Amino acid sequence: xxxxxxxxxxxxxxxxxxxxxxxxxxxxxxxxxxxxxxxxxxxxxxxxxxxxxxxxxxxxxxxxxxxxxxxxxxxxxxxxxxxxxxxxxxxxxxxxxxxxxxxxxxxxxxxxxxxxxxxxxxxxxxxxxxxxxxxxxxxxxxxxxxxxxxxxxxxxxxxxxxxxxxxxxxxxxxxxxxxxxxxxxxxxxxxxxxxxxxxxxxxxxxxxxxxxxxxxxxxxxxxxxxxxxxxxxxxxxxxxxxxxxxxxxxxxxxxxxxxxxxxxxxxxxxxxxxxxxxxxxxxxxxxxxxxxxxxxxxxxxxxxxxxxxxxx
Numbered sequence: 001x002x003x004x005x006x007x008x009x010x011x012x013x014x015x016x017x018x019x020x021x022x023x024x025x026x027x028x029x030x031x032x033x034x035x036x037x038x039x040x041x042x043x044x045x046x047x048x049x050x051x052x053x054x055x056x057x058x059x060x061x062x063x064x065x066x067x068x069x070x071x072x073x074x075x076x077x078x079x080x081x082x083x084x085x086x087x088x089x090x091x092x093x094x095x096x097x098x099x100x101x102x103x104x105x106x107x108x109x110x111x112x113x114x115x116x117x118x119x120x121x122x123x124x125x126x127x128x129x130x131x132x133x134x135x136x137x138x139x140x141x142x143x144x145x146x147x148x149x150x151x152x153x154x155x156x157x158x159x160x161x162x163x164x165x166x167x168x169x170x171x172x173x174x175x176x177x178x179x180x181x182x183x184x185x186x187x188x189x190x191x192x193x194x195x196x197x198x199x200x201x202x203x204x205x206x207x208x209x210x211x212x213x214x215x216x217x218x219x220x221x222x223x224x225x226x227x228x229x230x231x232x233x234x235x236x237x238x239x240x241x242x243x244x245x246x247x248x249x250x251x252x253x254x255x256x257x258x259x260x261x262x263x264x265x266x267x268x269x270x271x272x273x274x275x276x277x278x279x280x281x282x283x284x285x286x287x288x289x290x291x292x293x294x295x296x297x298x299x300x301x302x303x304x305x306x307x308x309x310x311x312x
Contacts, residue, residue: 011240015249018230018237023256025226026103029095030265032219035209037092039198040223042191043210044088045184047224052181055232061178068174068182076172081183083165087158094154100261101269105144106158107254108280111247111287112137113156114163121167129290133283140279147272176235244295248288 032040056062068077094103112134118124126134145151172179199208209216238246258277261267 007240011237012245012249014233015237015241015246016252018233019249019252020256021226021230021233022253024260026095026100026257026260027264028219028222028226029092032216033096035216035220037089037096038194039209040092040220041085041089042194043220044092044223044227045085045187045191046195047221048227049181049184049188049224051224051228052177052184055177055228056181061175064175064178065181065185068178069185073172073174076168077179077182078186080165080168080172080179081186083161083168084180084183085187087161087165090154090157090161094158098265098267099154100257100265101267101273102152102154103158104254104257104261105152105277105280106155107162107257108251108277108284109137109140109155110159110162111250112283113159114166117160117163117167127290127294129286129293133287133290136279136283136286140276140283143279144272144276147270147275176238177232180231242295244291247291251284251288 029040053062053065056065091103094100112130115124115126115130116134119126141152141156169176169179174182195208195210199210201207210220211217237249262269
């Protein structure tokens with residue numbers, strides 16, 4: 001980031017860049033639709049591990065990674081790794097199989113699923129507007145299920161696994177880059193084993209795509225970049241802007257996914273989709289308004305507290 005700009009401005013630019021990369025990632029996954037999702041996931045795991053390891057080495061934080069992996073938080077790391085791997089696999093499969101609209105729906109509703117899980121699992125209280133937003137999201141799911149004759153399972157799976165991932169990470173009390181490096185490190189033996197089985201034909205004829213042609217090989221390696229880069233920018237932003245700004249900016253991700261699915265890929269968008277998304281967008285508006293209200297309330301309380309400390 002260039003010198004001369006405020007931390008808040010740099011933070012906003014960083015989160016917008018991160019969400020733009022995430023939002024446009026369907027174009028990348030569609031371009032390698034000839035590679036099976038599990039193979040893409042394995043490459044994403046290994047290449048991102050390499051990038052994260054280099055970053056931590058440059059920052060002299062590799063010791064923190066080792067301490068986290070061998071600590072009593074290992075099983076939390078393993079559970080987080082399971083949630084994010086299921087989420088990544090489901091998302092890759094959704095895009096390649098032509099379900100990008102439903103995938104975008106999943107990331108629209110994930111914050112609402114997260115607050116609902118927080119209420120059920122940890123007794124957190126929902127504000128009136130949050131409750132209304134969750135209710136609208138529920139109605140949207142019912143509408144889509146009725147209209148299409150099947151529940152939007154992909155959207156629900158994406159939203160639930162990502163919400164659970166966030167809640168697990170919250171309890172790990174570890175930095176985002178260190179913790180995600182630990183997660184892909186835990187997953188790397190499985191990824192290596194799967195790729196070895198594909199390339200060396202342990203379970204039949206070899207079918208690995210890496211090395212078959214330059215374009216595919218380069219794109220598989222690039223999966224590490226589109227995994228690591230936005231996460232690091234998002235981490236940078238989270239330390240410099242308010243949670244309200246961070247939460248609102250995240251909706252750029254599913255919005256771009258939605259436009260990729262409908263405008264770029266030409267996926268069908270029926271009247272039932274339209275009705276469900278209208279309800280979801282209204283829910284997002286209510287949830288976002290509540291985020292802004294809470295942020296202003298915190299600032300007001302902080303200002304009063306600071307004024308009370310003034311010595312006359």
